Amino acid sequence: MKKSFFEKAFDCIALLLFGVSIVYLITIWSSIPSEVPIHYNFAGEPDGWGGKWTLSILPVIGLAMWIGLYFIEKYPHTHNYIGLTEENKERLYKNSQLLVNVMRNEIMIFIAYMTVETVRIARGHEMVLGAWQMPLFLVILFGSIAYLFARGLRLR
DSSP states (O other): OOOOHHHHHHHHHHHHHHHHHHHHHHHHGGGSOSEEEEEEOTTSOEEEEEEGGGGGHHHHHHHHHHHHHHHHHHOGGGSOOSSOOTTTHHHHHHHHHHHHHHHHHHHHHHHHHHHHHHHHHHTTOOOSSGGGHHHHHHHHHHHHHHHHHHHHHHHO
């Protein structure tokens, strides 16, 4: 199915931000300390540390997820639907495709943000969002999923 302008634009924005985070990581690599935060407590403070090569794990996971979800998005007819009929299948396919696109790109943007944020913290800067970063991400992600799921129920 053809992607909407929104889906194409969101793909571009997510990939651009991810690319910027990778370029930032590569550019600043030599000034990153040998130990970087790898885990945060509920207050948003680092409580686990690892070698600076662990910074590469987050972008690799992000890219793998983005590619995997790309293929899931590409085949909406394989998704699970409630009440699928010939009359509503195109609407439901488009909505499901949009749901996967939004989820995929929100995750990629969050990973790009966390990559930059982890480097900043390792270099001694304060967190931008602090304890709010994970709850904010989860509200955005699950809010989008809930909205598009409810929209899919209305489109039946």
